[in-house]
Amino acid sequence: xxxxxxxxxxxxxxxxxxxxxxxxxxxxxxxxxxxxxxxxxxxxxxxxxxxxxxxxxxxxxxxxxxxxxxxxxxxxxxxxxxxxxxxxxxxxxxxxxxxxxxxxxxxxxxxxxxxxxxxxxxxxxxxxxxxxxxxxxxxxxxxxxxxxxxxxxxxxxxxxxxxxxxxxxxxxxxxxxxxxxxxxxxxxxxxxxxxxxxxxxxxxxxxxxxxxxxxxxxxxxxxxxxxxxxxxxxxxxxxxxxxxxxxxxxxxxxxxxxxxxxxxxxxxxxxxxxxxxxxxxxxxxxxxxxxxxxxxxxxxxxxxxxxxxxxxxxxxxxxxxxxxxxxxxxxxxxxxxxxxxxxxxxxxxxxxxxxxxxxxxxxxxxxxxxxxxxxxxxxx
Numbered sequence: 001x002x003x004x005x006x007x008x009x010x011x012x013x014x015x016x017x018x019x020x021x022x023x024x025x026x027x028x029x030x031x032x033x034x035x036x037x038x039x040x041x042x043x044x045x046x047x048x049x050x051x052x053x054x055x056x057x058x059x060x061x062x063x064x065x066x067x068x069x070x071x072x073x074x075x076x077x078x079x080x081x082x083x084x085x086x087x088x089x090x091x092x093x094x095x096x097x098x099x100x101x102x103x104x105x106x107x108x109x110x111x112x113x114x115x116x117x118x119x120x121x122x123x124x125x126x127x128x129x130x131x132x133x134x135x136x137x138x139x140x141x142x143x144x145x146x147x148x149x150x151x152x153x154x155x156x157x158x159x160x161x162x163x164x165x166x167x168x169x170x171x172x173x174x175x176x177x178x179x180x181x182x183x184x185x186x187x188x189x190x191x192x193x194x195x196x197x198x199x200x201x202x203x204x205x206x207x208x209x210x211x212x213x214x215x216x217x218x219x220x221x222x223x224x225x226x227x228x229x230x231x232x233x234x235x236x237x238x239x240x241x242x243x244x245x246x247x248x249x250x251x252x253x254x255x256x257x258x259x260x261x262x263x264x265x266x267x268x269x270x271x272x273x274x275x276x277x278x279x280x281x282x283x284x285x286x287x288x289x290x291x292x293x294x295x296x297x298x299x300x301x302x303x304x305x306x307x308x309x310x311x312x313x314x315x316x317x318x319x320x321x322x323x324x325x326x327x328x329x330x331x332x333x334x335x336x337x338x339x340x341x342x343x344x345x346x347x348x349x350x351x352x353x354x355x356x357x358x359x360x361x362x363x364x365x366x367x368x369x370x371x372x373x374x375x376x377x378x379x380x
Contacts, residue, residue: 003300005067005071009071012072013071013072013075015048016050016076017075017078019044019045019048020075020076020078020079020083021079023044024038024079024080024083025079025080027041028080028206028348028351029345029351031080031205031206032205032206032351033345035198035200035201035205036206037086037161037162038082038083038086038206039162041083042083042086042087042117043117045076045083045117046116046117046118047117049061049117050062050072050076050087050117051087051090051095051114051115051117051120052091052095052114052116052117053068053069053072053091054069054092054095054096054241055095055099055111055115059099059108059111059112059115060111060112060114060116060118061111061116062115065306065307066244066302066303066304066306066307067303067304067307069091069092069244069245069248069303070244070247070248070251070300070303071248073087073088073245073248073249073252074248074255074296075252077248077250077251077252078252078253078256078259079256080206081203081204081253081355082204082206082207082355083206083207084249084252084253085158085207085249085362086158086159086207086208088242088245088248089158090114090120090121090122090163091121091245092241092242092244092245093121093122093123093158093167093238093242094114094122094123094159094165094166094167095111095114095115096238096241096242097123097183097234097235097238098110098114098167098185098225099111100234100237100238101183101225101226101230101234102225102226105222106222106225113165114164119164119165120159120163121159121164121165121166121167122157122158122159122165122166122167122212123158123166123167123238124157124160124166124167124169124212125137125154125169125235126154126157127152127153127154128153128155132365132368134178134181134232134235135177135181135232137152137169137170137171137181138152139151139153139154139168139169139170139171139214140152140171140172140174141170141171141172141182141184142172143172144218146220146221147218147220147221148184148218148219148221148223149216149217149218150168150184150192150214150216150217150219151214151217152170152214153196153211153212154168154211154212155211155212156199156362157209157210157211157212158207158209159207159208160195160198160208160209160210160212161195161198161208161210162208163188164187164188165185165188166186166188166193166212167184167185167225168183168185168186168212168214169181169182169183169184169232170184170231172229172231173229176229178232178233179232180229181229181232182224182227182228182229182230183224183225183226183230183231183234183235184219185219185225186217186219186223190217190219191217192214192215192216192217193212193214193217194212194213195210195211195212195213196210196211196212196213197211198210202357203351203355203356203357203358204355204358236313239316239363239364240306240312240313241306241316242363243302243316243317243319243320243363243364244299244302244303244306244312244316244319246320246323246324246359246362246363247298247299247302247316247319247322247323247359250295250323250324250326250356250359251292251295251299251323251326251327253352253355253356253359254291254292254323254326254327254330254356255292256352257288257327257331257333257334257348257349257352258285258288258289258330260338260348260352261284261285261288261333261334261338261349262285264337264338264341264347264349265281265285265337268338268339275337281337284333284337285337287333288329288333291326291330292326292330295319295322295323295326298315298318298319298323299319299323301315301319302315302318302319313372314372314373314376314377317364317369317372317373317376318373320363320364320369321369321370323359324356324359324360324369325360325366327356327359328356328357328359328360330356331352331353331355332353334349334352334353335349335350335353337349
């Protein structure tokens with residue numbers, strides 16, 4: 001049992017941290033205030049091989065594993081969760097669905113450009129009336145000769161306005177419920193497909209979250225990814241990995257908030273001494289640091305299991321549930337330690353506070369994680 005990153009993994013962590021602090025940190029508040037998509041930074045991530053960490057070189061990827069991937073997402077999110085979630089949605093949702101379920105020809109056609117960072121990907125499952133209950137999806141895909149015709153609306157789609165490729169789940173057999181959902185690739189510019197409303201969000205504002213609208217959108221039959229009717233099953237496999245990435249996103253933001261609180265506590269003086277001298281502050285910092293380490297170990301275990309081809313449904317939900325709720329607690333304490341300055345935008349505390357809440361909602365709410373965990377425990 002080894003709890004240390006390898007030399008290569010440590011080098012990756014250092015390189016991503018340097019990149020984030022050099023290329024992202026100076027622009028964080030500018031991007032957040034303007035809800036500006038960080039196009040140049042994402043393109044540079046692609047050139048560095050960080051948009052295809054999980055995938056083999058034959059498909060344009062870096063040929064690494066989930067430990068490396070989680071480490072990269074953590075380091076990006078430590079500086080800006082918006083960049084972290086852009087990379088996470090692209091990699092572990094869109095790209096990974098194609099990698100897990102697509103045919104070799106589809107991987108060569110789509111995944112190679114996605115994994116290399118030449119193209120950006122999005123994944124569309126949620127609808128206005130179908131969130132946690134994916135079986136209630138209304139969007140349809142109807143077979144007509146050699147084509148599929150898509151009609152419906154998806155919502156809360158990360159990267160929706162900027163994606164070159166969208167992996168979308170639609171109903172092909174309503175009577176079959178979850179076994180009647182199928183997955184399709186839709187390319188940017190396809191007639192009948194367009195991004196809709198861009199959401200004005202509480203946090204993670206530099207990432208694009210939007211509606212996707214399909215109106216008699218005709219795509220060739222070979223845009224079906226995986227077997228017809230297996231879309232939901234494949235989506236659940238994808239989410240086992242996706243939840244590791246959201247846990248890493250939460251961990252990174254928690255780490256960033258902790259470091260900001262620690263730094264401020266050493267600088268802020270009250271009653272003639274730094275507030276870090278006071279036990280009330282010391283205990284907050286101790287609890288924050290301890291829980292962050294616990295979350296990191298849960299994430300590394302799930303990532304290690306993924307890299308060893310083990311089922312991670314339970315472990316991914318453990319990591320996602322704990323890290324997401326931990327990040328909210330840490331960000332709250334970060335604001336508290338900053339006092340009044342935690343409530344203004346001159347300090348990073350308020351942004352971490354806004355950003356982390358998504359981690360208890362996206363890719364399965366905390367309530368859904370508890371449901372998944374309970375079901376897995378009761379089956380044993």
